[in-house]
Amino acid sequence: MDRHSRTAPEFSRRDNKPILAYAYWSKVAKLSKGEVSVALFDADNRQEDVSPPRKVSLNASPQRFFASWASKDLAPGFYRVDFLWDGTPVWRTYFHVTD
Numbered sequence: 001m002d003r004h005s006r007t008a009p010e011f012s013r014r015d016n017k018p019i020l021a022y023a024y025w026s027k028v029a030k031l032s033k034g035e036v037s038v039a040l041f042d043a044d045n046r047q048e049d050v051s052p053p054r055k056v057s058l059n060a061s062p063q064r065f066f067a068s069w070a071s072k073d074l075a076p077g078f079y080r081v082d083f084l085w086d087g088t089p090v091w092r093t094y095f096h097v098t099d
Contacts, residue, residue, distance in 0.1 A: 008078060008094040011071045019074075021081040022066035023091050027058040034058075034086045038067035043078040053087070071097060 011019050021038065035053035042048055051067055065083065074097045082089040 008096045010096045010098060012098050013072050013074070013076065014099065016070065016072045018068045019071055019095060019097075020066055020068045021083075021093060021095075022064055023083050024062040024064050025058055026062045027060055032058045035084075036065050037084045037087070038065070039082045039084060039089075040067070040069065041080045041082070042075070045080075048074070048079070053084075 011017065025036070034056065036056050037053045038051045039047055040049040049067075049069065054065075056063070056065075067081070076097050076099050078094060078096050081093050081095070083091040
C-alpha cells in the first residue's frame with residue numbers, strides 16, 4: 001500500500017474519533033435497483049468488517065451511502081474501504097490508523 005501512504009487520510013487511535021467513509025450515488029442509464037454494502041479490509045487484504053447489503057432504488061438525485069468505524073477499535077495500519085453494488089466493488093478509498 002505504499003502508493004497510498006502519501007494520500008491516505010490519517011486517524012489516531014488516541015483521538016478516538018469516528019472514521020466515516022461515504023459516497024454519493026445516482027441512477028445511470030437503466031441501472032437503478034440493486035444492493036449496496038460496504039467492506040473494510042486491512043493491509044493484508046483480510047476483511048475486517050462488512051455491512052449487510054441494503055436494497056436501494058437509485059434516482060437522478062444523488063443519495064449518500066456511508067459506513068463508520070471507531071478509530072480506537074482498529075489496529076494501527078492501512079485500511080481499504082470498498083463500496084459494493086450487488087456484491088461487486090465499484091468504489092474504493094484508503095485510510096491510515098496510527099497509535
